[in-house]
Amino acid sequence: MSQIIIIGAGITGVTTAYTLSKLGYEVTVVDRHLYPAMETSFANGGQLSACNAEVWNSAGTILKGLKWMLNRNAPLLVNPKPSWHKYSWMGEFVSNIAHYRENTIETTKLAIAARQHLFAMAEQENIQFDLERRGILHFYHDKAAFEAAGRTNALLVAGGLERFTVSPQEIREIEPTLQGEYFGGYFTPSDSTGDIHKFTRGLALACERRGVRFLQGMNVQTIDLSASAVRIGLQALDSATSPSANASAAYEIAGDALVVCAGVGSRHIAGMLGDRINVYPVKGYSITVHLDDADSVENAPWVSLLDESAKIVTSRLGNDRFRVAGTAEFNGQNRDIRADRIEPLVSWTRRNFRINTSRVVPWAGLRPMMPDMMPRVSKGRAPRVFYNTGHGHLGWTLSAATAATIGTTIAESYPVG
Structure with a gap:
């Protein structure tokens, strides 16, 4: 053998x-x-998300990154300390903007194909991992962001993804626990969430x-x-x-x-x-909010969410856990959990939901990212x-x-x- x-x-x-x-x-x-x-694979955002198949190699991403560099609470943070690996990687990242469209479509197709393999593994081996097949809802706070998302959506649809626009009222109907005001959104009913560690x-x-x-x-x-x-x-x-x-x-x-x-x-x-x-290590952070009282259990969302302005995603992991994740930090092999990067996740949770955040477990992990x-x-x-x-x-x-x-x-x- x-x-x-x-x-x-x-x-x-x-x-x-x-x-x-x-x-x-x-x-x-x-x-x-x-x-x-x-x-x-310990405590990521939990999304099995073909709707997030857009590659980051775009002029829009670079412009946002430049705007965010002076904001410590921004979704993207780059340590300016010189590093040949970091800056050469970024140079290759920029050179791959030309492949943005084809790579986004290819990744979408791969993400859709992956579902059947993963679900077959879980079913055959009876793996319980807090799977929720309720879709993923992206929401946007203003017209400009919503219209920009429409261009990305066209590529996801070209890759075979079923995804459609939703109005502010439909956002409320899909996930009634959301507390904010939104311009519109996109809903992908075939996406799902689960506990990657489990x-x-x-x-x-x-x-x-x-x-x-x-x-x-x-x-x-x-x-x-x-x-x-x-x-x-x-x-x-x-x-x-x-x-x-x-x-x-x-x-x-x-x-x-x-x-x-x-x-x-x-x-x-x-x-x-x-x-x-x-590969470059791009750090991401998450918090796991433990829903220790009946009101928090009732007011935490079951539908997985993505707030485009904050670049934050959520997943409901069983009845008593709520995962909130986001940020991208270019800081080498650093795995430190920084309080100033965790606090925006907690504050976002408090703004958007009526849940108790007295017991929150923070985590940080390194995404293995290629320049393309x-x-x-x-x-x-x-x-x-x-x-x-x-x-x-x-x-x-x-x-x-x-x-x-x-x-x-x-x-x-x-x-x-």
Whole structure:
């Protein structure tokens, strides 16, 4: 039986492991954390959102970014400290404005296709992850923003998405708990939400039942490629997790092929393999509001929302949790949770809903973004190397489809035998 090694136990790594296991491969997943889904797959906005498939490479995004740079509460924040990686990445980002239309349409198609794969995984393995299939509602505060959104909507529709305009009255009917005044909106009834952490952990357990081996708490030290195998040298980050008697000893695993699903770590791993995967870590923040009283349970929305002016998204996670997420921060590998970036999320929640915010849990994660906003799902330069990474803000949305794609690619190169 062919053996595949996957680096990364987030949403892309675990969906890839599950897909390859079902194809008949023997799979080993390596991750530096002690458990799956402990980084960007821990507490994101929760949206499975084809309606957010618009890539960010546009002149409008750049103009907004320049306007927001002097506002500490703005949705976008760039640390001006010089960094070759950051500014070269931004240069490539600008150069991809020319591909804005085609990449948005392609991403929309991929997001729509991903739904059937993800829902099939959840149904077959009986994974409970607070799934709500109530659609996603975008709302806009003024005419200019609403009309600009119409141009984006045309691309989403061209990609096959069912999405239609709604009036202020219809916004109230779709989600009665909203408290503000709005010019109009767009509603995507086929989109949904769920708890990415619950799903990923549930799918990881399903993988283990299928024989997938997880090596958690392991740091990749070396990667050796030969004509016949891939060999990876590992170091346990905690002696309690070491598979060897001597925790300080090098531990080596071997396989027929390697799939890199390492999120923001993919750039480093790719460099070890002679490839260039130009992922930049774009930080996002979320809060989980615990709905501890009956009024809060009643007044928190069930329909998933996106406030375009604030770039904030929401998801209802079961009866007693409400997730609010947003912001994009260019600040390197910094994972610090900043109070001044969390406060706007809490204030937005108070303005828009009559719910108690006395128990709020903050979180920050790093989105693995490519300059063209398109995931890398392909072979590497060297034989036996593959990539499924760089999904940016749509890892939760796209992962099940890209796992199917990379599974097909691997099967063509290294059939199960």
